[in-house]
Amino acid sequence: MSVRTPAQKRANAHMQARRRRLxxxxxWQQPFVNAQPVRDHVNRMRAAGMPIRxxxxxxxxxxxHLDHLLFGSNGLPPGEKxxxxxxxxxxxxxxTLNDLPGPSRIDAAGTQRRVxxxxxxGFPRAAMARQLGFGKTYFQKAVASKKVTARVARAVRDLYGMWWNADPCKHGVPAWVADRTRRAADRQGFYGPLAWDDDTIDDPTAVPQTDALAPAAADGENLAARWLMGESVILSRAERNEVLQHLFEWTTDTTAQIAARLEMSPDxxxxxxxxxxxxxxxDGRRLWRRAWAYRDKDLTKNEMGAAA
Structure with missing residues (x-):
């Protein structure tokens, strides 16, 4: 028997209480809607690896609950309402990936891109398999397939989150192995972590940022400056980068605050x-956070001078 979460129990209790009041x-009138859009959406989730149960x-x-919607019952076809x-x-x-049962098989694009x-x-697959507790042969076959289990996908995602900017030599990879792995990846045309956004890396249709076409921008000039002034404009990729650079370089906003303003994840x-x-x-230039604020205390005169 499935166990409902506290949030699910509260939602169900609220729905039942509302029904009793009406x-x-x-x-109270039992409302119904066209079943086909619901059926189509459920089938898309099933194709993405989400089992009905x-x-x-x-x-x-x-x-x-969904059996009659999808398959019909008692000799009747699937319901129209x-x-x-x-x-x-x-x-x-x-x-999301966390919602899928471990054995569910999903598109391997995101897993392969992370690997x-x-x-x-400079991390060889043998080091990844060892860190994840998988056999080398099993891991090689898993990430080479068109489909991968949600269990493997989650493990690779979490490892990627830890290692994307790490030094392989600090994780037990000999320097010559790391160098050989990097050169092999370069020959095969693999893209590094900075070419992928966390929000789209699992999308099979996504392309690395170096190949992505810039979206059409709104008419006019100085769109980045106008966006920063609060005007509602559509930014191209280059202008979004200009805005992000300005916020990191010249404001005291945290990474989470900057990400929220640009509707992207902090990572x-x-x-x-x-x-x-x-x-x-x-290009021979240096970018750094020029503006900084001590949020936990007031600056002393000497600290203000040092910050300046």
């Missing part, structure tokens, strides 16, 4: 800042 007032458990639905409240709940949900990115850093913002710093260094 029934007592004689105002896991979906019911995750959303707090009763067991076999579906209850409104569960339909809204289902249509508003898309599973290849770590190879550009993605941090990596883009690293990209800009690397590009500046290649």
């Amino acid at each position: 029934q007592a007032l004689g105002q 896991a979906l019911e458990e995750r959303l707090g639905l009763s067991a076999h 579906f209850e409104k409240e569960p339909a809204e709940l289902i249509l508003a949900f898309w599973p 290849q990115a770590l190879e550009t850093r 993605a913002a941090e990596r883009q800042w690293h990209r800009l710093q690397q590009k500046a260094a290649a």
Whole structure:
């Protein structure tokens, strides 16, 4: 029997209490909606690796709630109508990697990109397998397949989060092995961590940032400056980078605050800042956080002078 989370129990209790109140007032009518969009959405989630029973458990639905919607029952075809409240709940949900049961098989694109990115850093697959507790042969076959289990995908994701900017030699990889791995990754055209945004790395249709086409921007000039002044404009990729660089370089905002302003994840913002710093260094320039504020205490006169 599936165990509901406290949040799911509260949501279900709220729904049942609302139904009883409306029934007592004689105002309750079971609302139904067109079942096809709901059925299509469920089938897309199934194709992405989310089993029906896991979906019911995750959303707090009763067991076999979706059977008639998908398959029909008692000799009848799949239903043409579906209850409104569960339909809204289902249509508003898309599973993350953490929602998927371990054995679920999903597209391996994100896992392969993370493994290849770590190879550009100098981490061989044998070191990754050893760190994750997988056999080398098993790991090699798993990441070479078109589909990978959610268990492996989560393990690689977490390892990537730890190692994306780490030194392989500090994790037991001999220097000559790290160098050989980096050269092999370069020959195969692999992209490093800075080429991928965390928000899109698992999307099979995503491309590395070095190959991405810039979106069309709104008419006019100085869009980055206008955005910083609060004007609603559409920024191109270059202008988004200009805004991000300005916020990191000249404001005291935290990485999380900057990411929130640009509607991106903190990790993605941090990596883009690293990209800009690397590009500046290649051009013989230096980027750093010029503005800084001590948030936990007042500056003394000497500290203010040092900060200046």
